[in-house]
Amino acid sequence: MMLFGKKEQKPSHKAYAVVTGAGSGIGRSFALELAKRGGTVVCSDINLDAARETVGLIEALGAKGFAVQCDVGKEEQVTQLAEQAGQLMQSPVTLVINNAGIGLGGKFDEMTLEDWQWCMNINLWGVIYGCRAFVPKFKQLGHGAIINVASAASYTAAPEMTVYNVSKAGVRALSETLSAELKKFDIKVNVLCPTLVPTNIIKNGKVPHKGLLDYALTNLAFTTSDKVAKLTLDNLDKGKLYTIPQIDAKLFWLMKRASPDLYTKFLGIGYRLFK
Numbered sequence: 001m002m003l004f005g006k007k008e009q010k011p012s013h014k015a016y017a018v019v020t021g022a023g024s025g026i027g028r029s030f031a032l033e034l035a036k037r038g039g040t041v042v043c044s045d046i047n048l049d050a051a052r053e054t055v056g057l058i059e060a061l062g063a064k065g066f067a068v069q070c071d072v073g074k075e076e077q078v079t080q081l082a083e084q085a086g087q088l089m090q091s092p093v094t095l096v097i098n099n100a101g102i103g104l105g106g107k108f109d110e111m112t113l114e115d116w117q118w119c120m121n122i123n124l125w126g127v128i129y130g131c132r133a134f135v136p137k138f139k140q141l142g143h144g145a146i147i148n149v150a151s152a153a154s155y156t157a158a159p160e161m162t163v164y165n166v167s168k169a170g171v172r173a174l175s176e177t178l179s180a181e182l183k184k185f186d187i188k189v190n191v192l193c194p195t196l197v198p199t200n201i202i203k204n205g206k207v208p209h210k211g212l213l214d215y216a217l218t219n220l221a222f223t224t225s226d227k228v229a230k231l232t233l234d235n236l237d238k239g240k241l242y243t244i245p246q247i248d249a250k251l252f253w254l255m256k257r258a259s260p261d262l263y264t265k266f267l268g269i270g271y272r273l274f275k
């Protein structure tokens, strides 16, 4: 829009951010990176003490942060978060990072309905609630940005991860669709699809072979949560839809897209050999 012959300046989409699950891991890294880039951040988490810790780290960087308790599995809490965030920052929110999530693993027939509901409710519905709360606000504002944290699990189809894989495939489909639908409103979307990132996800989750998986997460990951957060924010700036940070995540992405049938066949053979 032109005002007095000059182009109206929109604030950066990173200026006023809300991060869910900001008390640990990737969410905390996003919050700190945003603070380093000059943003004000509402750090929300189901664990208020953890969110407060992140705010302490933000303040140590000389930036502004606010801690809000929010369970993303409850729509009324996410709606309230969206309202409260604008009031706390005294500005409309310009970026939401729907990051909160949990890990769940195990054979398909060992998963209970409660397992399905627990995981889908946080990992998928939590992101849907976040988008439902912020998209109308961004449309009204005339711009905005959304980062949804999915996973490489959204396309790798790794056995014994059905529920988690389904929840993350939903997040990716949601993000892809929103990216197309919201382009004309100047609302940017990025979806993050990493493989292993060293965080507390295994410790906090419900997974078999916890010790082994936590060892793999800590020692075999090709990246860190800080690097992942930086790359995702850079990709958002560049208008990219996908952030696929690690070499193994990229390789799986290419193989799956090149030949989904062959990819799944080899996955099945590998699983039979190693189990």
Ligand SMILES: NC(=O)c1ccc[n+]([C@@H]2O[C@H](COP(=O)([O-])OP(=O)(O)OC[C@H]3O[C@@H](n4cnc5c(N)ncnc54)[C@H](O)[C@@H]3O)[C@@H](O)[C@H]2O)c1
Pocket (backbone or CB within 6 Å): 020, 021, 022, 023, 024, 025, 026, 027, 044, 045, 046, 047, 050, 070, 071, 072, 073, 099, 100, 101, 102, 103, 122, 149, 150, 151, 152, 193, 194, 195, 196, 197, 198, 199, 200, 201, 202, 204, 217
């Ligand atoms: N770490 C990995 O290897 C990896 C890989 C791919 C995707 N991811 C995704 O990254 C996101 C962040 O996970 P992380 O690895 O940083 O794990 P993490 O356990 O270190 O952090 C997750 C945070 O989310 C919070 N949380 C959990 N349930 C919540 C709820 N109902 N409402 C609000 N907050 C809640 C936790 O308290 C915690 O602070 C998740 O969506 C996860 O699925 C992680």
